Amino acid sequence: MKQIQIADQVRLGPARCLSLTVSGMMYRLFRSAITVAILTLAVTFLAHILSYSLIEHETRLSAYRHLTDSRQLGQWITQLTSAQTLDTIERHLLTGDPATMARYERMSSPEDVAGLRDAMEQTRRFQTYLEQLPDATRIVLVGSQSVWPVLRELGRPGRLAKWERDLRDLRLPPPDMGIGELTLLAERDMPRMDALAKRIQQGQQQALEQLHQTMGGRTVVQWLAGASDSPENLATLRAAGFDLTGEQLATISASAVRRKQLEQLAAAMQIPGVAGAITRRTDIAPTRQTLASISDWLTSKDRAGWLSERLDQAKVRGELTGERLLALAHSVRMEGKWTAATADTQPRPRQGLFDLPRRTRWMIVLSFLVCAAGVTNAMFMSVTERFAEIATMKCLGALDEFLMLMFLMESALQGAVGGAMGILLGMGLAAGRGTISFGMLALDAMPWTDLMWCAALSLLAGMMLAVLSAVGPAWMAARLAPMEAMRID
Numbered sequence: 169m170k171q172i173q174i175a176d177q178v179r180l181g182p183a184r185c186l187s188l189t190v191s192g193m194m195y196r197l198f199r200s201a202i203t204v205a206i207l208t209l210a211v212t213f214l215a216h217i218l219s220y221s222l223i224e225h226e227t228r229l230s231a232y233r234h235l236t237d238s239r240q241l242g243q244w245i246t247q248l249t250s251a252q253t254l255d256t257i258e259r260h261l262l263t264g265d266p267a268t269m270a271r272y273e274r275m276s277s278p279e280d281v282a283g284l285r286d287a288m289e290q291t292r293r294f295q296t297y298l299e300q301l302p303d304a305t306r307i308v309l310v311g312s313q314s315v316w317p318v319l320r321e322l323g324r325p326g327r328l329a330k331w332e333r334d335l336r337d338l339r340l341p342p343p344d345m346g347i348g349e350l351t352l353l354a355e356r357d358m359p360r361m362d363a364l365a366k367r368i369q370q371g372q373q374q375a376l377e378q379l380h381q382t383m384g385g386r387t388v389v390q391w392l393a394g395a396s397d398s399p400e401n402l403a404t405l406r407a408a409g410f411d412l413t414g415e416q417l418a419t420i421s422a423s424a425v426r427r428k429q430l431e432q433l434a435a436a437m438q439i440p441g442v443a444g445a446i447t448r449r450t451d452i453a454p455t456r457q458t459l460a461s462i463s464d465w466l467t468s469k470d471r472a473g474w475l476s477e478r479l480d481q482a483k484v485r486g487e488l489t490g491e492r493l494l495a496l497a498h499s500v501r502m503e504g505k506w507t508a509a510t511a512d513t514q515p516r517p518r519q520g521l522f523d524l525p526r527r528t529r530w531m532i533v534l535s536f537l538v539c540a541a542g543v544t545n546a547m548f549m550s551v552t553e554r555f556a557e558i559a560t561m562k563c564l565g566a567l568d569e570f571l572m573l574m575f576l577m578e579s580a581l582q583g584a585v586g587g588a589m590g591i592l593l594g595m596g597l598a599a600g601r602g603t604i605s606f607g608m609l610a611l612d613a614m615p616w617t618d619l620m621w622c623a624a625l626s627l628l629a630g631m632m633l634a635v636l637s638a639v640g641p642a643w644m645a646a647r648l649a650p651m652e653a654m655r656i657d
Contacts, residue, residue: 185574190581196550203546203579203634204586210539211590211630212597214532218622219598222615227606228515230613231506238503241392241423247410248379248388251372257365258316261288262295267411274409275371280364287357290345291315294353297343305338320362323354375408389431392424429487429496434459436484445478459500466497509606536629540637547579547641558645568646575642576635583634587627595623 252260260268273281295315298306309331310318322328328351335342343350382404383391395401395417402417412420436442443454450465466472472490479488488496551558558571602610 182573185570185577196553199546199550199553200578200582203543203582204589206539206542206546207583207586207630207634208590208593210536210633211587211626212594213535213590214629215591215594215622215626216598216601217528217532217594218626219595219619220601222518222618222622223598223602223610223613224605225515225518226615226618227602227610227613228510231509231609232514234506235503235510237419237423241420241427244392244420245388248376248392251369251376254362254365254369255316257368258361261361261365262291262315264288264292271409271411272368275375276364276367280367284357284361284364287353287361290349290353290357291319291361293345294319294343294350301340305340309334309338309340316358319354319358322350323358328354371409379404379408389424389427392421393428395421395424426496426499429492430459430500432484432486433462433479433488433493433496436479436482436488437462439482439484442478442482442484446475449474460504463497463500463504466493469494472497505607505609509609536633540633543579543634543637544640547575547638548644550578551575551641551645554645558648562648572642572646575638575645579634579638579642580631583631584627586634587630590630591623591626594626595619 257272261272269281298310298315298318301309310321313321322331328347332342332347345353391401395405402412402414405412405417437446437457443457446452446457446462447454450462452461452465462475466475469490472494475493476488476490561571599610599614
């Protein structure tokens with residue numbers, strides 16, 4: 169009797185599976201193009217949203233950083249011009265910044281500040297309690313007042329008892345510090361903190377009076393403009409209670425020099441001879457001659473040299489040489505762009521790539537669900553059209569896992585192609601939108617590393633969308649019985 173030998177099933181490797189997959193895609197190019205187009209739209213939307221959010225945030229953050237020097241100069245001019253208001257001092261006391269507290273200790277005495285640290289901590293706890301109340305309830309209870317006026321009000325006779333009744337009527341829990349500690353804070357500590365704030369203000373006024381005598385009749389800007397050249401000025405500031413390093417003073421002084429020169433230019437533009445010459449040269453009416461309008465016109469050395477000569481003729485040029493005028497005009501233009509980009513508001517820190525508004529995240533999810541339905545439908549159509557091909561392959565020995573792998577490879581390739589096209593379109597649209605919104609600032613602050621991560625994530629999302637959408641159709645193709653498939657015409 170002849171012996172029957174059963175050989176192992178022939179298995180085709182991944183390379184052969186990939187070759188058959190590419191051949192099938194090329195044969196059904198139109199069907200594959202539809203699937204790729206659906207995936208491209210989904211990835212384009214995702215890449216655009218993520219990329220633009222990154223570009224917008226980095227541009228605003230970069231603009232805010234560039235405005236730091238100007239912002240610091242304004243703060244120092246305010247501090248060196250007049251003493252802080254009581255409300256400002258109280259707010260800083262409540263914040264508890266170490267540098268500010270050290271300065272306040274010099275303005276009053278270390279013992280006064282140290283003796284009220286516990287009271288300040290209790291005040292912060294009470295402020296947290298008020299902030300955690302529902303908005304409507306808080307307005308009914310204390311109105312729109314901050315914590316200091318509320319504590320002053322509670323320190324009046326009979327007000328605390330009424331406040332306790334209001335808490336019970338509104339069914340609100342009392343503060344965690346307890347009514348007893350709150351009573352001591354309102355009746356005993358608040359008058360002491362008010363007195364401390366007044367002593368700090370008086371100390372600031374005395375220090376500023378001494379500082380203004382040192383200035384010799386110059387304005388704060390004029391004095392700061394020459395402060396970096398004199399070590400005595402740094403010592404004068406420190407003696408007045410202002411802690412500054414030499415590097416910080418040099419930065420502030422450079423900003424003050426720029427501010428002083430801009431003030432000189434603005435004053436020169438008010439001289440009839442200079443204003444008339446500018447009008448004849450630029451067609452800018454005297455009423456419209458501002459630093460911004462002149463800076464927009466002042467874009468070449470020839471124009472800067474001409475304006476410098478006009479200022480020299482009016483005997484007001486001083487330090488405003490042509491080169492300096494050109495630099496000032498550029499700084500004014502850039503400061504205008506930075507201010508327009510950030511509105512002098514510090515952007516909040518990002519919490520990862522998907523730090524997006526909830527509505528935007530839902531839009532991304534819905535768009536992917538719609539695209540998943542489209543890809544699944546296209547893959548089911550592809551399986552239906554290939555019943556005879558699947559049956560033939562099974563009759564020739566193709567295993568279920570081979571057929572499933574082939575369809576998953578097809579969807580993965582389509583996802584890769586659609587993802588790559590979507591990344592190019594989405595990120596290109598985001599870059600164009602950022603350039604339209606912020607100009608060259610967007611290109612200067614482009615977060616290339618984050619954008620690369622965004623591109624990789626978008627590509628992965630497109631491939632995952634394609635593969636997951638094809639699992640059902642691939643399973644259907646793998647489980648299809650050869651005889652059943654052969655019966656379908």
